[in-house]
Amino acid sequence: MTTRAVETWTLDPLKQFVGEAAARLVLLMTPAGQVLAQHGFARALDVMSAAALSSAIVASTTEIARQLGEPPFAALTHQGERHGIFLANAPTHQGMVVVLVVYDLDVSSIGLVQLFFEQLRTELHAASPKTGVPKQVLAADFERQLSDSLDTLFGR
Amino acid sequence: MSGYVRALDLVTRVRGVRGAMLVSATDGLVVAEQLMEGIKGPAVAALAGSLANRLSRAMAAGGIGAALFWHLQCTEGALLVVPAPSGVLIVAVAETEVNVGLVRLELLRAAELVG
Numbered sequence: 001m002t003t004r005a006v007e008t009w010t011l012d013p014l015k016q017f018v019g020e021a022a023a024r025l026v027l028l029m030t031p032a033g034q035v036l037a038q039h040g041f042a043r044a045l046d047v048m049s050a051a052a053l054s055s056a057i058v059a060s061t062t063e064i065a066r067q068l069g070e071p072p073f074a075a076l077t078h079q080g081e082r083h084g085i086f087l088a089n090a091p092t093h094q095g096m097v098v099v100l101v102v103y104d105l106d107v108s109s110i111g112l113v114q115l116f117f118e119q120l121r122t123e124l125h126a127a128s129p130k131t132g133v134p135k136q137v138l139a140a141d142f143e144r145q146l147s148d149s150l151d152t153l154f155g156r
Numbered sequence: 157m158s159g160y161v162r163a164l165d166l167v168t169r170v171r172g173v174r175g176a177m178l179v180s181a182t183d184g185l186v187v188a189e190q191l192m193e194g195i196k197g198p199a200v201a202a203l204a205g206s207l208a209n210r211l212s213r214a215m216a217a218g219g220i221g222a223a224l225f226w227h228l229q230c231t232e233g234a235l236l237v238v239p240a241p242s243g244v245l246i247v248a249v250a251e252t253e254v255n256v257g258l259v260r261l262e263l264l265r266a267a268e269l270v271g
Contacts (some may be wrong), residue, residue: 112203
């Protein structure tokens with residue numbers, strides 16, 4: 001399984017998390033859906049879909065929380081028949097990172113994922129560069145940036 | 157919930173037991189706990205759940221049936237576990253010198269209470 005990162009500071013914490021939580025797929029992205037790193041995805045199309053759907057979930061649940069006068073959700077979990085899905089935020093010096101984790105129920109568990117996610121949050125925060133403003137993707141650059149990111153994520 | 161509290165009380169009253177927990181075996185999440193300060197409940201629960209999953213598969217592969225009791229002796233303590241039929245693990249975190257036989261007995265009684 002490959003682990004690749006567009007933002008290199010995310011790579012070591014991500015690799016450690018994958019090893020310890022026995023995660024099948026992991027995606028680190030901005031709340032806007034810009035992918036920072038991935039583990040386990042084989043196709044660019046899957047990454048794009050997962051990032052778009054995850055950022056949509058984060059946006060909609062954050063809005064629901066806002067309308068209820070609650071702080072944004074801490075984590076969202078879904079348990080299927082064979083796989084579990086875990087979606088949560090990790091604050092870093094470069095802004096909020098959204099983490100999507102898919103795990104096999106016969107290899108890992110929500111308890112393990114939650115446990116090692118706390119470690120991942122801490123390590124991402126510590127590893128994120130304190131200087132520099134996070135890059136903003138302009139509409140004009142979007143396609144090129146997306147293409148560059150996918151090249152990096154899939155080693156093309 | 158009072159049944160769970162009674163089950164945990166059975167285990168924690170044994171001398172040398174530093175804490176007892178009910179853990180969902182499939183999820184590795186804490187259902188109920190009575191732990192001394194310094195014991196990381198969620199970590200113990202997650203790792204006990206993971207261990208239960210792997211042990212049950214190893215035992216099935218070995219054709220030796222389901223686990224009834226485990227005792228993990230470590231340098232600074234011990235972890236003792238009895239799986240209840242409902243899928244809950246009754247976990248005791250104990251000191252090295254604990255009376256293992258007595259803890260096992262209370263864990264089995266707690267498992268009956270939990271169902």
